Amino acid sequence: TTPPEQQVQVKNPHLDTMEEDILYHFSLGTKTHNLPEMFGDIKFVCVGGSANRMRAFAQFIHQELQLPGNSEEIRDICEGTDRYCMYKVGPVLSISHGMGVPSISIMLHELIKLLHHAHCRDVVLFRIGTSGGVGLAPGTVVISSKAVDHSFHPQFEQVVLGKVITRSTELDEGLANELLQYSTELQDLPTVIGNTMCTHDFYEGQGRLDGALCSFSPEEKLEYLRKAHEAGVRNIEMESTVFAAMCRVCAAVICVTLLNRFEGDQITTPHDVLVEYQQRPQVLVSHFIKKRLGLII
Numbered sequence: 001t002t003p004p005e006q007q008v009q010v011k012n013p014h015l016d017t018m019e020e021d022i023l024y025h026f027s028l029g030t031k032t033h034n035l036p037e038m039f040g041d042i043k044f045v046c047v048g049g050s051a052n053r054m055r056a057f058a059q060f061i062h063q064e065l066q067l068p069g070n071s072e073e074i075r076d077i078c079e080g081t082d083r084y085c086m087y088k089v090g091p092v093l094s095i096s097h098g099m100g101v102p103s104i105s106i107m108l109h110e111l112i113k114l115l116h117h118a119h120c121r122d123v124v125l126f127r128i129g130t131s132g133g134v135g136l137a138p139g140t141v142v143i144s145s146k147a148v149d150h151s152f153h154p155q156f157e158q159v160v161l162g163k164v165i166t167r168s169t170e171l172d173e174g175l176a177n178e179l180l181q182y183s184t185e186l187q188d189l190p191t192v193i194g195n196t197m198c199t200h201d202f203y204e205g206q207g208r209l210d211g212a213l214c215s216f217s218p219e220e221k222l223e224y225l226r227k228a229h230e231a232g233v234r235n236i237e238m239e240s241t242v243f244a245a246m247c248r249v250c251a252a253v254i255c256v257t258l259l260n261r262f263e264g265d266q267i268t269t270p271h272d273v274l275v276e277y278q279q280r281p282q283v284l285v286s287h288f289i290k291k292r293l294g295l296i297i
């Protein structure tokens with residue numbers, strides 16, 4: 001049986017009372033743009049930190065779906081602002097979100113409202129990113145079973161009106177398993193399911209010894225990474241908890257590991273290898289999209 005169609009939900013009663021909604025950081029709005037016409041057919045949304053990666057992904061998916069037109073000429077829908085970039089390729093939207101929780105969280109507020117205003121249905125969301133591996137060979141793709149915070153709890157804390165509120169960061173288990181299954185159909189795509197730890201810093205916050213500040217010893221660093229590994233953490237990045245808390249249903253986090261943090265802190269891998277690693281989550285998501293669209297069996 002096919003599950004019932006799901007409209008993208010906003011959980012804010014005040015939105016209904018607003019005559020106009022300006023999506024400031026996208027340079028879009030409900031009065032200035034016909035959002036249902038522009039975005040109503042979106043079924044897949046892919047987000048990632050870097051603007052160039054998300055443009056490359058849009059071009060890649062354009063070729064993979066064999067859509068008409070020149071993939072080099074894809075236009076940035078958010079060219080009126082340089083906060084984020086956004087590309088639409090058929091039913092796929094590709095958006096950059098910058099680095100860290102505050103940056104992606106602003107983008108997600110406006111993205112979820114955009115999908116709601118456009119009356120989108122049955123949308124699947126993916127974060128395709130990079131990460132530091134915990135006990136994995138560099139280049140391994142990690143599909144997050146859940147996103148956990150610095151103390152390995154599946155929760156996202158947000159300060160609202162001066163008080164801390166906590167939201168759950170469980171992700172869609174069925175979607176993660178489906179993605180893992182598809183990874184076995186592809187070559188050179190070592191993939192695991194594991195917990196992803198989200199931090200608010202790349203250096204001390206991830207237990208790195210090579211930042212401008214460091215307040216701990218190499219032994220303390222390894223002890224923390226060992227505890228993380230024991231708690232099921234397989235990679236570390238900087239957006240997954242808020243992404244999971246805000247998207248949850250029909251959302252997946254797929255990040256490639258650039259290094260094994262038990263072996264070091266600096267990313268010494270050559271540029272061309274890093275580029276190939278970054279394509280791995282894109283290849284997996286593209287395969288998923290083609291399956292869902294019935295383009296491959």
Ligand SMILES: O=P(O)(O)O[C@H]1O[C@H](CO)[C@@H](O)[C@H]1O
Nearest residue numbers: 048049099100129130237238
């Ligand atoms: O590759 P992206 O998607 O930016 O993700 C990871 O890379 C950045 C740090 O280098 C952080 O944003 C982290 O989450």
Ligand SMILES: O=c1cc[nH]c(=O)[nH]1
Nearest residue numbers: 130131132236237238
């Ligand atoms: O170690 C890493 C690598 C990429 N992104 C992170 O957040 N950490």
